[in-house]
Amino acid sequence: MLFLLLFAEPARAQLSGRVSIVGEGGAYFPWLALTHNRRFGAKVGGLGGIQLDYGITDYLGVQFGLTYTQQQAKTSSATFNTLTIEDLDVALRWNILTDVVQPYLLLGGNYAILSLDPPLGDESDPGVTAGAGVELLMTDHFSFGFAGRYEKLFSRQFTRAEAVDVLGTLAYTF
Numbered sequence: 004m005l006f007l008l009l010f011a012e013p014a015r016a017q018l019s020g021r022v023s024i025v026g027e028g029g030a031y032f033p034w035l036a037l038t039h040n041r042r043f044g045a046k047v048g049g050l051g052g053i054q055l056d057y058g059i060t061d062y063l064g065v066q067f068g069l070t071y072t073q074q075q076a077k078t079s080s081a082t083f084n085t086l087t088i089e090d091l092d093v094a095l096r097w098n099i100l101t102d103v104v105q106p107y108l109l110l111g112g113n114y115a116i117l118s119l120d121p122p123l124g125d126e127s128d129p130g131v132t133a134g135a136g137v138e139l140l141m142t143d144h145f146s147f148g149f150a151g152r153y154e155k156l157f158s159r160q161f162t163r164a165e166a167v168d169v170l171g172t173l174a175y176t177f
Contacts (some may be wrong), residue, residue, distance in 0.1 A: 022108040022177045023056040027150075029170035031072040031088070035161055045086050048074025050168055054092070061101045066109065070168070076119055087118045090154070092132055105148075109134040115156055117164075128164065130156035138174070148172045 031050040054068030069091055076086040094111025113130045134151030149171055156164035 007009045019058045019060045021058045023146075025054045025056060025066075025068075025174040027052045027054065027068075027070070027170045027172045028087050029168060031074070032167045032169070033088075034102050034165045035072070035076070035086075041116075043124075044077040045075070046112050048072045048086075050170065054172075055173070056096065062098045064096040064098070066092065066094045066096050066111070068094075080118075084119055089116045090114070094132060094134075105134055105138040105140065107138065109136070109150075109152065111153060113156075115154075117156075117158075119162075126158065126160055128156040128158040128161075130154055130164075130170055134168075134171075136172070138172070144176050146174045146176065147173070 027074055028049070028051045031048045031171075033045040033048075035045045050070055050072045052068055052070030054066050056064055056066050058064045069089070071089050073087045074084060075083040078084045082149070086116055090113050092111060092113045094109045097108045097110075099106045099108065104164050110133050112132070113132045114127065117132060118125045132152055132154045134152030136148055138146050138148035141147045150168075151167040152170070154166045156165040
């Protein structure tokens with residue numbers, strides 16, 4: 004019986020013409036250096052989001068995602084303020100394999116809204132994102148996975164605005 008379960012073949016989730024809704028959660032590791040009179044240190048924070056995946060072909064897809072994170076940023080030796088980042092992503096996904104285990108690579112762009120009050124209000128910046136992950140197909144409609152993404156923003160007020168996301172994902176495919 005165990006032998007049959009191990010080699011059961013569900014339908015592939017990210018194949019051409021299929022749409023997936025993906026919930027994601029994990030950790031956000033920011034490296035931010037602001038040019039506003041002093042340097043700010045942001046702590047690691049939680050990250051949550053949702054994305055929509057569309058399979059153009061069996062090996063190539065596109066992802067549209069929205070993530071949200073909020074963490075504490077050190078603005079002086081004894082003061083912490085709330086840093087909120089909302090990020091809209093669009094990425095191409097290349098499935099290296101299209102089997103029950105699907106490793107993939109991502110490359111795309113993002114648009115982030117950063118808010119650190121005070122001393123800064125909202126700032127909106129474009130950026131680039133790249134990453135890798137693996138999706139494990141459980142059934143024809145459900146899968147889970149893990150991903151890592153690197154993001155770089157082209158910011159006017161930050162001398163350095165980069166981050167790494169480490170995520171777990173759960174997807175439902177139509």
